[in-house]
Amino acid sequence: MLEALVSQNKISEEDIAQTLATNSGMEFVDIRKMDIDPSVASAVDAQSAVRFKIVPIAQTANTLVIAVTDPLDFDALDSVRHILSVEPEFVCATDAGIKQRQVDFYASELDADQLGKLDSQAIAVTAEDGEGGDAPIIKMVYSILQEAYQNRASDIHIEPLEEETRVRYRIDGSLHKVQSHPPRLLSSIISRIKIMTGTMAISEKRIPQDGRIQAKFGSGDLDLRVSTIPTSCGESVVMRILDKSSLTLGLPQLGFFSDDEAIFDDLIRLPDGILLVTGPTGSGKTTTLYACLNAINKPDRKIITVEDPVEYLLSGINQVQVKESIGMTFAAALRAILRQAPNIIMIGEIRDLETASIAINASLTGHLVFSTLHTNDAPSAVARLADIGVKKFLIASAVRSMMAQRLVRKICPDCIEGAALTEKEIRGLRLSADQLTGAELKEGAGCRTCRMTGHKGRMGLFEIFNITEEVRLLINGDESTPQLRKRARELGMRTLREDGVRKVLAGATTAAEVMRVTMADSD
Numbered sequence: 001m002l003e004a005l006v007s008q009n010k011i012s013e014e015d016i017a018q019t020l021a022t023n024s025g026m027e028f029v030d031i032r033k034m035d036i037d038p039s040v041a042s043a044v045d046a047q048s049a050v051r052f053k054i055v056p057i058a059q060t061a062n063t064l065v066i067a068v069t070d071p072l073d074f075d076a077l078d079s080v081r082h083i084l085s086v087e088p089e090f091v092c093a094t095d096a097g098i099k100q101r102q103v104d105f106y107a108s109e110l111d112a113d114q115l116g117k118l119d120s121q122a123i124a125v126t127a128e129d130g131e132g133g134d135a136p137i138i139k140m141v142y143s144i145l146q147e148a149y150q151n152r153a154s155d156i157h158i159e160p161l162e163e164e165t166r167v168r169y170r171i172d173g174s175l176h177k178v179q180s181h182p183p184r185l186l187s188s189i190i191s192r193i194k195i196m197t198g199t200m201a202i203s204e205k206r207i208p209q210d211g212r213i214q215a216k217f218g219s220g221d222l223d224l225r226v227s228t229i230p231t232s233c234g235e236s237v238v239m240r241i242l243d244k245s246s247l248t249l250g251l252p253q254l255g256f257f258s259d260d261e262a263i264f265d266d267l268i269r270l271p272d273g274i275l276l277v278t279g280p281t282g283s284g285k286t287t288t289l290y291a292c293l294n295a296i297n298k299p300d301r302k303i304i305t306v307e308d309p310v311e312y313l314l315s316g317i318n319q320v321q322v323k324e325s326i327g328m329t330f331a332a333a334l335r336a337i338l339r340q341a342p343n344i345i346m347i348g349e350i351r352d353l354e355t356a357s358i359a360i361n362a363s364l365t366g367h368l369v370f371s372t373l374h375t376n377d378a379p380s381a382v383a384r385l386a387d388i389g390v391k392k393f394l395i396a397s398a399v400r401s402m403m404a405q406r407l408v409r410k411i412c413p414d415c416i417e418g419a420a421l422t423e424k425e426i427r428g429l430r431l432s433a434d435q436l437t438g439a440e441l442k443e444g445a446g447c448r449t450c451r452m453t454g455h456k457g458r459m460g461l462f463e464i465f466n467i468t469e470e471v472r473l474l475i476n477g478d479e480s481t482p483q484l485r486k487r488a489r490e491l492g493m494r495t496l497r498e499d500g501v502r503k504v505l506a507g508a509t510t511a512a513e514v515m516r517v518t519m520a521d522s523d
Helices: 002-007 013-024 046-052 074-083 095-109 112-123 137-150 183-197 244-248 258-267 285-296 330-340 353-364 380-387 392-398 423-428 469-476 481-490 496-505 511-517
Strands: 054-059 063-068 087-092 155-160 165-171 174-181 209-217 220-231 234-242 273-278 303-307 318-321 344-347 368-373 399-411 416-418 442-444 455-466
Touching (some): 013 087, 046 054, 046 074, 046 095, 054 095, 063 074, 063 095, 074 087, 095 183, 137 155, 137 165, 137 174, 137 183, 137 220, 137 234, 155 220, 165 183, 174 183, 183 209, 183 234, 258 455, 273 285, 273 353, 273 380, 285 303, 285 344, 285 368, 285 399, 303 330, 318 330, 330 344, 330 353, 344 353, 353 368, 353 392, 368 380, 380 392, 380 399, 380 481, 392 399, 392 469, 399 496, 423 511, 455 496, 455 511, 469 481, 496 511
Parallel strands (some): 273 368, 273 399, 344 368
Antiparallel strands (some): 054 063, 155 234, 165 174, 209 220, 220 234, 416 442
């Protein structure tokens, strides 16, 4: 009867709890608004808390204050007294409030069924103050994920600010604000996201956490990597959407023109040596490496990867997850996989001398090794390896090629139109009159498909630095990075800016995009 009245909004659950508290001589507390120390909740185990519908909320030297949903359930109250080593003091709270805090404190100790029951009742709190009174947090989070999926977002950012909870999507490399919610909804939104990962501790808000979510939207599957970090206004969460379609990309789809595609295709089919892909975070290095592995993944080759984290599962490839907390570092994993007799090894990133040394030894003993480095351009990878302690003669002997890359936005095909360059762009790209003659300059006018940005999708700019015999002599001779770069250009290396100019002149991207992500070349 009472549940029906609550569902019809004739009375509230809080009204019922306050009435029960008054009739039983207990104090009523709004448990959702309390700041409860997680160590207090640990005084009662998860199973007992769920069984007796209780949550410890405060503790003194001799008393444990416990919130209960039904102060008239004397059997439950007596059972709680028996399992405690201190005298309990009972207070009354709403059923939904207690379930919310049980989720907060005990999620990691409960099974999926228990969490599901708590989740549907505790996290589905209504959003108020203009947010749609019948819109539960579960639906809100689902709509955030669904909208991100429909808009081809690569990241979802949920950020606590002083006066709002801001939701932004990163689409084609640019952030767009899409939603704003009251700050008080942040905790419930993040609790829901943590529950969806199944591994993140809901009550832990003081340290960064990582997890994964797998969701389904119609016929599409969504795989997200979740990261939280505490900020001055609350926890900030970023969900990276892992695009499985990139697993089937070929070199042309990455943005290679036919000449660079031929060069790179030859490199990835070498029998041994190291191929390094360089660039900042978010420049598409991992996607390029996966495309390489996809191109050379054959039944007669054993391929093993060492990654942190394993972002995509690749059919026919052995993938190893780094877990530094248990000693499974990049170096430890590499030492082990070399005993597995692989033909091809992919290392997610070379971070230290030990990892670099093992990778070099592997390449010198007949293995083809793919990996990444964080450098601004391809020739700088030599100095980066030297900085972490690798001898120059080993770099010259083991590395076959270093390729830098960046991502630029492509012009939206639905609103593409002819364009003209400004004088500033012509000077910035150092374009000659001959280059502009016959160029197919394009831009996007902006349409609904591209959210009026004029861009849809991204492509790579590439700088391929092959280690020839002459370059090996230069490396062994301890030439500086500027000298290596100068000689590489003389030998035919096309810089990132130069590759971008080609793609501007071909109508694939805009001059503004190329100038945004690349530095001007020094003479």
